[in-house]
Amino acid sequence: MVAITPDSPVATVFGRSTTKRKAVEDGLGLRTVGELLHHFPRRYVRTTELSEDVTPEEGEMVTVVGEVASSQLKTFTNRRTNKPGHRVEVRVVTQGPEFTATWFLPHRTMAEREQARMAVGSRGLFSGKVQRFNSRWQLAQPHVVIFGRGDGEGGPDETLAASLKGLMPVYPLTAKLYSWDLQKTVAVALDLVSGVEEELPEEVRGRHDLPDVMTALRWIHAPDDMDQVHAARRRFRFAEALVLQLVLARRRAAQRSLGAQARTGGQGRLLEHFDARLPFDLTAGQRKVGAVLEAELARPHPMNRLLQGEVGSGKTVVALRAMLRVVDSGGQAVLLAPTEVLAQQHHRSITAMLGDLAGGGMLGGAEDATRVTLLTGSMGRAQRQAAMLDIATGEAGIVVGTHALLEDEVTFFDLGLVVVDEQHRFGVEQRSALTGKASSPPHVLVMTATPIPRTVAMTVFGDLETSVLRELPAGRAPIATHVAPLAEQPHWEERVWQRVAEEVAAGHQAYVVCPRIVGDEQEVGESDAPADPDSGAEGAAPRAPAQPLTAVEDLAPQLRAGPLAGVRVEVLHGRLSPEEKDTVMRRFAAGEVDVLVATTVIEVGVDVANATTIVVMDADRFGISQLHQLRGRVGRGGLPGLCLLVTRAEAQTPARERLAAVAATTDGFELSRVDLEQRREGDVLGADQSGFRSSLVTLRVLRDERTIVAAREEAERLLEADPDLAAAPVLAQRVTQIEASASSDYLEKA
Ligand code: ADP
Ligand code: MG
Numbered sequence: 001m002v003a004i005t006p007d008s009p010v011a012t013v014f015g016r017s018t019t020k021r022k023a024v025e026d027g028l029g030l031r032t033v034g035e036l037l038h039h040f041p042r043r044y045v046r047t048t049e050l051s052e053d054v055t056p057e058e059g060e061m062v063t064v065v066g067e068v069a070s071s072q073l074k075t076f077t078n079r080r081t082n083k084p085g086h087r088v089e090v091r092v093v094t095q096g097p098e099f100t101a102t103w104f105l106p107h108r109t110m111a112e113r114e115q116a117r118m119a120v121g122s123r124g125l126f127s128g129k130v131q132r133f134n135s136r137w138q139l140a141q142p143h144v145v146i147f148g149r150g151d152g153e154g155g156p157d158e159t160l161a162a163s164l165k166g167l168m169p170v171y172p173l174t175a176k177l178y179s180w181d182l183q184k185t186v187a188v189a190l191d192l193v194s195g196v197e198e199e200l201p202e203e204v205r206g207r208h209d210l211p212d213v214m215t216a217l218r219w220i221h222a223p224d225d226m227d228q229v230h231a232a233r234r235r236f237r238f239a240e241a242l243v244l245q246l247v248l249a250r251r252r253a254a255q256r257s258l259g260a261q262a263r264t265g266g267q268g269r270l271l272e273h274f275d276a277r278l279p280f281d282l283t284a285g286q287r288k289v290g291a292v293l294e295a296e297l298a299r300p301h302p303m304n305r306l307l308q309g310e311v312g313s314g315k316t317v318v319a320l321r322a323m324l325r326v327v328d329s330g331g332q333a334v335l336l337a338p339t340e341v342l343a344q345q346h347h348r349s350i351t352a353m354l355g356d357l358a359g360g361g362m363l364g365g366a367e368d369a370t371r372v373t374l375l376t377g378s379m380g381r382a383q384r385q386a387a388m389l390d391i392a393t394g395e396a397g398i399v400v401g402t403h404a405l406l407e408d409e410v411t412f413f414d415l416g417l418v419v420v421d422e423q424h425r426f427g428v429e430q431r432s433a434l435t436g437k438a439s440s441p442p443h444v445l446v447m448t449a450t451p452i453p454r455t456v457a458m459t460v461f462g463d464l465e466t467s468v469l470r471e472l473p474a475g476r477a478p479i480a481t482h483v484a485p486l487a488e489q490p491h492w493e494e495r496v497w498q499r500v501a502e503e504v505a506a507g508h509q510a511y512v513v514c515p516r517i518v519g520d521e522q523e524v525g526e527s528d529a530p531a532d533p534d535s536g537a538e539g540a541a542p543r544a545p546a547q548p549l550t551a552v553e554d555l556a557p558q559l560r561a562g563p564l565a566g567v568r569v570e571v572l573h574g575r576l577s578p579e580e581k582d583t584v585m586r587r588f589a590a591g592e593v594d595v596l597v598a599t600t601v602i603e604v605g606v607d608v609a610n611a612t613t614i615v616v617m618d619a620d621r622f623g624i625s626q627l628h629q630l631r632g633r634v635g636r637g638g639l640p641g642l643c644l645l646v647t648r649a650e651a652q653t654p655a656r657e658r659l660a661a662v663a664a665t666t667d668g669f670e671l672s673r674v675d676l677e678q679r680r681e682g683d684v685l686g687a688d689q690s691g692f693r694s695s696l697v698t699l700r701v702l703r704d705e706r707t708i709v710a711a712r713e714e715a716e717r718l719l720e721a722d723p724d725l726a727a728a729p730v731l732a733q734r735v736t737q738i739e740a741s742a743s744s745d746y747l748e749k750a
Contacts, residue, residue: 005195006034013189024185033189039182040220040236041169044229045125056097056130056137063127063170063179066092066099067479073115075108082580090118092126092139097703101126101139122146125168127179145180199730200239202723204714210235237704241711243734246725249715250735252304252465258441260302261331263416265294268328270368270397271321278317285309285469286318293322293445297329297417303443309469311632315447318469319419320350322445327370327397331416334399336434340376340423341572341601344582346421347374347400348589349607360397370397377404378578388631406433414439420446421487422507430576442576449629449668479631479641481663483619485656486648496615496644497563500638503613504567504594508639510613512559512597513630515621516551517573550617556597566597572598600626609637619645620655624675627662 002014002261010030014021045065056062069091085104088111092099117187128142135560171182180271198213205212211219216235265271279575282290289307296303309315323333335350337343351358351372360371373396375387390396399405415438430532435442446464484492500510556571570593581601587593589608594610596602600622614634619627627645635641645663649655658716661674718725725732 003194004189004192006032006035006193006197008033008193010036010185013185013192015188015414017181020177020181020185024182027177028172033193034196036186036189037181037193037217037221038232039171039186042172043170044167044226045170046225055699058130058132060130061128062139063125064092064094064096064099065123065125065168066094068118068120069093069098070121070125071115071118071120073111074556076494084108088114088118097137099126099130099137099139100133101128101142101144103141118144125180167225167229169221169223183221190218190221197730199728199734200235200242201728201731204242204718204728205235208238208552208710210238210715211741231476234707237707238711241704241707242714243731243738245708245712245715246719246731246735247738249712249719251737253719255304255441256301258302260441260443261416262300263297263326263329263331263443265298265325266329268330268368270328270357270370271324274321274324274354276647277355278353278728280473282317283314283469283471283473285471286314289318289467289469290321291656293318294325297322297325297443298440302441303445304464305445306443306464306466307469308466309447309449311449311629311634313449313451313469314473315469316346316349316421317353319421319445319447320353323398323417323419326443329416329442331414332391332394332397332399332412333419334401334405334412334415334434335419335421336405337400337402339601340378340402340578341585341606342398342421343374343376343402344578345606346586347372348586348710350398350400358398360395362676371395372398375399375404375410376578377400377402379404389605409438412437415442417443417445420444422448422723449632477635477638477640478665479635479643479646481631481643481666483656483659484644484646485651486646487650493646494563496646497559499642499644500595500613500615501564501567503642504564507610508612509588509591509593509608509610510615511611511630511633512555512593512595512615512617513602514550514552514555514597514599515619516549517599518551518553519548546638549621552597552599555617559595559597568592568594570596572596572601574599574601600630602630606633607636608633610639611636612639613642613644615644615646618648619648619659620647620649620653624662624671627659628666628668628671631662631666 010033011021012023013033013036014024024030024036028039030039044065071088071090074087074089076085076087077083085106086108088105090101090104092101102621103111103114105114124146126139126142126144126146128139131138131140168179169183170179196213196217200213201209204210210216211231213235216232219232220236223229273283293303293305296305307315308317314711319335323335335346337346354370354372357369360369360373371390373387373390375384375391379387387396388410391399392411392413399412404410415434418434418438420434435444484496486493500512503510552571552573556569560569570584570587572581572588576584581747584593584596585606588596588611591610611634614630615623616627616630620629631641631643635644646660647656647659649659660672662671665671718728718731725735
């Protein structure tokens with residue numbers, strides 16, 4: 001007999017049925033025995049009990065355990081052929097809904113046999129496509145396995161029922177395939193297969209009390225009880241988590257082993273001067289993170305740190321101080337921003353904070369002064385050439401810009417520190433496109449305002465060390481958030497504009513955010529910003545075409561003409577030229593504009609202390625984290641903030657629940673959890689993690705926190721003793737596979 005291995009084609013365990021083999025190969029995409037064995041049951045039903053309460057969906061393939069409550073045989077005349085036909089109709093009661101199962105049979109004897117098999121009181125597994133007919137659930141021609149009778153009398157298929165050991169696995173299915181087809185095939189595979197590789201060394205299994213791979217496969221496909229299922233699942237999740245954490249731990253180790261130039265501050269006194277003129281005291285958190293950065297910049301290895309902090313926690317100052325330290329050491333620092341507006345704002349505020357310290361090479365500049373240079377994609381040729389020259393000659397100590405900085409023609413004199421703002425918009429590749437511009441690996445600081453639960457940080461950003469700014473600077477005022485539900489309370493719209501007018505009358509400013517720029521067009525976003533994964537929010541409420549989404553260019557004139565007459569209303573969106581955008585933002589920051597009607601271009605980092613109110617139109621179109629970001633634009637200058645979420649979504653829809661969640665808390669970590677729970681895992685991991693995503697099969701970053709933490713510790717322990725995993729070759733091979741696929745993803749995109 002030929003040996004069957006995990007690499008053997010599924011055909012080797014499938015007997016003669018080509019239909020079923022094809023269904024497995026094409027429908028489920030399982031080509032090898034190994035893949036088949038890793039196609040795990042979705043759930044299990046106890047064959048001694050009726051099905052749990054499940055609500056079927058029209059057209060869905062279901063497998064239910066039920067009892068035959070009545071059975072009828074009807075004979076009729078087929079209208080087309082004019083021949084007699086026979087229909088067996090059986091009422092199946094389950095713990096959930098009742099089903100009517102019907103079979104059409106050409107011969108009376110066949111029909112009688114079928115009816116006898118399903119005598120009243122028989123219990124079995126019914127599997128087929130559900131339909132709704134005459135307000136009853138129907139199963140047309142379902143496949144049936146009868147276990148026996150509810151009253152204990154034996155039935156014809158009792159041996160099979162016995163072989164199910166009381167727990168029947170229910171697999172994710174496809175057409176022309178039934179749960180027990182898979183179950184039988186998997187049973188054959190489990191019996192015949194040899195050479196299934198064990199990736200977990202025995203000591204690791206011992207430490208974490210995990211079954212070996214073959215035992216776990218048997219337990220997951222043919223369990224005696226749910227304890228076995230749980231143990232098996234734990235093993236597979238742990239193995240996945242461990243491989244992932246090994247990849248990440250090795251990356252960290254590789255980073256640590258690289259040489260970088262230590263930036264100790266040298267003779268420069270920029271930072272000292274900057275600190276002396278800072279108009280506020282740093283928070284304890286800012287000081288602590290500052291000290292960590294200083295220490296890491298001084299080491300001859302590249303720093304790789306993620307700085308997480310709520311919106312408004314003051315990350316920019318922390319980053320700027322690190323940048324100044326690098327400039328003091330004779331190097332350059334670059335700040336990469338996700339949008340044009342944000343880059344411009346950073347450039348403006350850094351220049352302003354530095355004052356004459358930013359006047360390098362200019363009349364009136366301070367002695368130690370450096371130059372802050374902006375580079376964005378839409379700058380004119382001459383401006384751009386000048387900026388690039390500053391950067392290449394080292395004239396610019398601090399460079400601020402967008403994706404335009406990643407282009408090949410941009411070269412640095414001596415790039416020492418890369419700061420990436422709002423990481424969630426940048427991929428790993430982009431980070432490396434920038435770091436590649438340094439002659440030796442630069443130090444890297446990634447900042448994100450989207451709070452990331454610990455396990456996600458560990459998984460997604462596992463190659464970065466993490467610092468968190470928890471406290472907000474003193475004087476931060478609370479933000480009150482309200483939902484304006486126009487579906488039930490149409491007159492609230494008027495009230496919203498009244499509130500805005502009141503704020504303006506009190507000398508404050510407001511943002512009004514719309515999902516669209518004009519008419520029926522979609523917001524296209526910033527010219528050099530990548531597609532926004534958040535737009536077209538998940539679970540958005542369906543709406544009638546009679547209610548188009550609010551557009552900036554429509555709303556602004558309406559407000560000027562109506563509820564906000566006499567108020568200085570301006571617009572900001574991605575279709576304006578960079579100069580126009582910059583001008584509007586400057587005027588808003590200077591208080592020359594009262595109300596800024598904008599798209600989400602203001603989402604990240606825009607910072608105007610006097611703005612107290614933000615109105616989000618069609619708020620149901622935005623995701624939770626996006627709304628939280630938007631809300632972070634107000635409540636900054638010691639003035640209480642107000643956030644009004646205007647929606648036409650109906651009550652009790654997922655969209656309204658999201659808005660209620662945002663209104664209920666300003667704790668970003670809490671919201672981020674709610675948000676992530678609503679999303680699929682792939683979205684959590686982001687596009688830049690494709691190499692990882694495909695490796696996550698049973699692991700869930702949120703649910704499996706304990707497993708991930710344990711795996712991380714185990715990964716560190718294994719690598720410490722055995723950096724190349726020589727003693728665990730199968731594990732080593734899995735790790736290299738992911739490393740290779742992650743880097744090939746990178747090469748493909750580059
Ligand atoms: P974010 O973390 O959202 O990027 P910013 O760095 O933009 O926050 O800071 C928000 C505002 O708070 C800025 O105006 C900044 O000048 C100010 N700020 C930062 N640190 C402090 C502090 N320690 N005390 C008072 N204000 C601060
Ligand atoms: Mg910021």
